[in-house]
Amino acid sequence: AQSVTQPDIHITVSEGASLELRCNYSYGATPYLFWYVQSPGQGLQLLLKYFSGDTLVQGIKGFEAEFKRSQSSFNLRKPSVHWSDAAEYFCAVGAMEYGNKLVFGAGTILRVKS
Amino acid sequence: DTAVSQTPKYLVTQMGNDKSIKCEQNLGHDTMYWYKQDSKKFLKIMFSYNNKELIINETVPNRFSPKSPDKAHLNLHINSLELGDSAVYFCASSLRLATSTDTQYFGPGTRLTVL
Numbered sequence A: 001a002q003s004v005t006q007p008d009i010h011i012t013v014s015e016g017a018s019l020e021l022r023c024n025y026s027y028g029a030t031p032y033l034f035w036y037v038q039s040p041g042q043g044l045q046l047l048l049k050y051f052s053g054d055t056l057v058q059g060i061k062g063f064e065a066e067f068k069r070s071q072s073s074f075n076l077r078k079p080s081v082h083w084s085d086a087a088e089y090f091c092a093v094g095a096m097e098y099g100n101k102l103v104f105g106a107g108t109i110l111r112v113k114s
Numbered sequence B: 001d002t003a004v005s006q007t008p009k010y011l012v013t014q015m016g017n018d019k020s021i022k023c024e025q026n027l028g029h030d031t032m033y034w035y036k037q038d039s040k041k042f043l044k045i046m047f048s049y050n051n052k053e054l055i056i057n058e059t060v061p062n063r064f065s066p067k068s069p070d071k072a073h074l075n076l077h078i079n080s081l082e083l084g085d086s087a088v089y090f091c092a093s094s095l096r097l098a099t100s101t102d103t104q105y106f107g108p109g110t111r112l113t114v115l
Helices: none
Strands: A003-005 A010-014 A019-021 A024-026 A032-038 A044-050 A056-058 A064-068 A073-078 A087-094 A102-104 A108-113 B004-007 B010-013 B019-025 B031-037 B043-050 B053-057 B064-070 B073-078 B087-094 B110-114
Touching: A003 A087, A003 A102, A010 A019, A019 A108, A024 A073, A032 A064, A032 A073, A044 A056, A044 A064, A044 A073, A073 A087, A102 B043, B004 B087, B010 B019, B019 B031, B019 B087, B019 B110, B031 B073, B043 B064, B043 B073, B073 B087
Parallel strands: A010 A108, B010 B110
Antiparallel strands: A003 A024, A019 A073, A032 A044, A032 A087, A056 A064, A064 A073, A087 A102, A087 A108, B004 B019, B019 B073, B031 B043, B031 B087, B043 B053, B064 B073, B087 B110
16 A cells, blocks of 8 residues: 655754755655645645656646656755745555545644744 | 636534535546545545545445535535544545546535534
8 A cells, every 4th residue: 555754743944055855765666746735724725746757757837847757756945945835745656556536744843934 | 717616615513513615626527525634734534425426435424425416526524523633624626537647626625623
């Protein structure tokens, strides 16, 4: 079965600094990988997804993520964080043979200090 | 226009009661899901339906009964509510079931509190 690990529960960065949120997955075949963001009191919004092709994926709001099969990782990055990026970020893996369900990591809370 | 909507947004009720949460999507999607987010923010799928047919049932107690009157709606009925049912419940939809590359669009969530 798939599993997703987000090692960092909380991360605090200064506004304007770069950001990297870690995500490691466990899955036997080629995974489909997603990053979602959840602002306080809101639903989840898709930032980006990877399913094939170029391993560097561009998303919305200036985010990108890189799929590294050798490290079973799909880390999310942003070169310059804005205060509005403060939210909780969830990595997820999907697989067709599991009925298209998404398995989510536990989330990483991002705090941005000015 | 709201793509995936849920009602109510907040639900506070007593143990033992029966309650329902409604979900509607106006995206024309075939597949809908219910997820539960517990107090530790851990999100886990409960059910998925494809064209009104149950596809995934993730060992959820049978007090939880999803109902899909048509492919645009997936309601969640919970009988005999327990304290442990307190959580945020998210509805989601995706275009198709056949490929898991389709984006799942999430509703705003329903915060259920059982007293």
